[in-house]
Amino acid sequence: MQKGMHTDTERCVRAVRSKDARFDGWFFTAVLTTGIYCRPSCPVVPPKPENMVFHPSAAACQQAGFRACKRCRPDTSPGSPEWNQRADAVARAMRLIADGTVDREGVPGLAARLGYSTRQVERQLLAELGAGPLALARAQRAQTARLLIETTALPMTEIAFAAGFSSVRTFNDTVREVFALAPSDLRARAPKRTRGPAGTRGPVRTSGTLASTGTPAALSLRLPFRAPLTPDNLFGHLAATAVPGVEEWRDGAYRRTLRLPHGHGFVALAPRPDHIACRLTLTDPRDLTVAISRCRRLLDLDADPVAVDDRLRTDPVLAPLVDKAPGRRVPRTVDEAEFAVRAVLGQQVSTAAARTHAARLVTAYGEPVADPDPEGGLTHLFPSPEALADLDPETLALPRARRATFTTLVRALVDGDLRLGVESDWPEARAKLLALPGFGPWTADVIAMRALGDPDAFLPTDLGIRRAARELGLPSTPAALTARAAAWRPWRAYAVQYLWATDSHPINVLPA
Incomplete structure (x- = not known):
């Protein structure tokens, strides 16, 4: 493409x-x-x-x-893969719009995050997408409105504000203009349960209310993706590295807490043959669009697996791995700062040890929440950088050098010297990470791959990658492997997934 x-x-x-x-x-x-x-x-x-x-x-x-x-x-439709495989201003703007920035901060806020004037942002989006930021955000609001109209019993007034509209009148006018039906007619046409086109968010009726008053009800929906999708390493990685209290694998689904702009939420995600089953519970309905966007980003659902796999198949060593399990995705994150903190905690230790370190942080500094599922084990939001800013490094069961790395990272995140949001410029963020004490190429590149979403991030020094390379007959030294991997660009992060999958590590196995 x-x-x-x-x-x-x-x-x-x-x-x-x-x-x-x-x-x-x-x-x-x-x-x-x-x-x-x-x-x-x-x-x-x-x-x-x-x-x-x-x-x-x-x-x-x-x-x-x-x-x-x-x-x-x-x-x-699934989102365009363009916005998750590019680091230019238009792609970064689209990621911010999907994350609700225009609804919360307006076009000036969007431009400020990108470091451009509002006129420059509008001109670039109009040239490439045929619409400016307000129109793009409006289309997203219309999509969210339709989802709520067809899948919930919410009153239209609540739907209007949950979808991000400033007034009920604007909501009504937009729905009529986009769908040629009044909101009530759109709801009347929706059957109580339907699959919809393959891979789409087919309506599933829910009961209760998503309003911020009272107990919110869960909303079930289907997250579409481009086939093929191999879920083993995607969900296996998330389950194997899950931080107790924040994440868990239960009843065939990956569950976790979400820190959102207007409140918090809980999500359960489960792989299905033609979609991802998603069950969301939110304390504030205005966070619905953002929560969906972050879940899609977590699971890399807007990827173009055909383009990725076609490139990797050109290497005769990778071709059998791709043919065996096509459509591998890169497990990413719903919170870039959280992942960066966890990456530091995981430096030079086992997966189990990294989970233990993270769980201690969560217990001491995370925000307690009540799992809506009485049998669930979700108890906290992962602590924000601000919550960790006053942490006494001596309380960390880490080597002294890593404590310094941890506190320096937290300080840079709080002060704004390091920005790891969806608007991040990938090369710039990677350079700033490498400038921090204790940050080598592995830590910077794993953050680039899983938090920033760089599809070409590569980990030639990773022990699992080097072991896989030796077993497959690829060069195993970092320099030689990097040279060989040049043919895999711009999809080296996906090559990492295929190489990791040659191991029997739990991250590669879909939990029972």
Whole structure:
């Protein structure tokens, strides 16, 4: 795939005619004769090529006056892989918009986080996506509204504010414009339970309320992804490294607590053949969009596995590994600062020891929460950098040098000298990490890979990688392996997953 695919009309037409779901989210098809826009895999008979125009985003389609197709539900497509494989300003802006920055801080807040003027940000987004930040955020709000309308019994007033709208009137107008139906009609059309198109968020009715008053109810939804997806190392890694009190594997699902902008939440994620089953409980409904975005990022669900695997298959050593279990994802994080702290705690110790160190921090400095599941074991939010700022390093059961590394990292995060959010510039953040005492290439690169989301991060000094390299006949010294891995770019972080998977370590096994 390449940037700006919507400009390749011939290729887009071929994708629409073949109803190829791999292209869902890469571009959208607007039909001139009907005034609707669809995903490439829409099951209806494709229109004539002269009646199709292609847009890079749902927001661009909406700005051009097109309505969302009621059959293929293009607003539920997986997100474009572009925004998670690039570090330029547009990609960083899209990650911030998905994380709700425009709704919370406005366009000036978005621009400030990127280090640009509002005019520069608007110009760049309009040039590449055909829509500015307000329109892109509006499209996201419409998608969240539709999800809540169709899957919950929430009153429309609560849905309006939970989806991020400033008023009920704006909510009503937007839903009518985007979906050509009033909110009440949209709900009436939704059956009590339906699968929906493969891989989409099919409606599942819930009861109760998501309001911040009273006990919030769980919301069940389906997180789509591009096939194939091999869940073993993805969920195995999360389960094997789970910090007691913050994370657990139970009843076939990975569960954890979430620190969110307006409150906190709990999520349970379980792999299914054509989607990820997601069950969310939030203390404030305004956090729904952000929670979904962070869960998708955690599981790397917007990746393009076909592009990744096609590149890695060009290496005859990796090809059998890819063919055996295609579609491996990079296990990432819902909280970049949390992961950085845990990476330091895990330096030169076993997985079990790293969990023990993290669990002690959680017990001493984490914020207590009540698990909505009476049989669950989630007890705390992972402590924020601010909560760790006054920690006495002598209380850490770590070598003295690592205590200094820990406190220096926390101080840099609190002071803002180090920013590890979704807006991070990957090379800049990696350079700042390496400048901290006690940060070598392994720690910086594992944070780049799993927290920052750099798809090309590589770990040539990792013991598991070097062991796999020797067993496969690849160069095992860091310099020689890095040279060989140049052919795997820009997907070396995925090559790491395939190499790690050659070991029998619990991180590679889907828990029972």
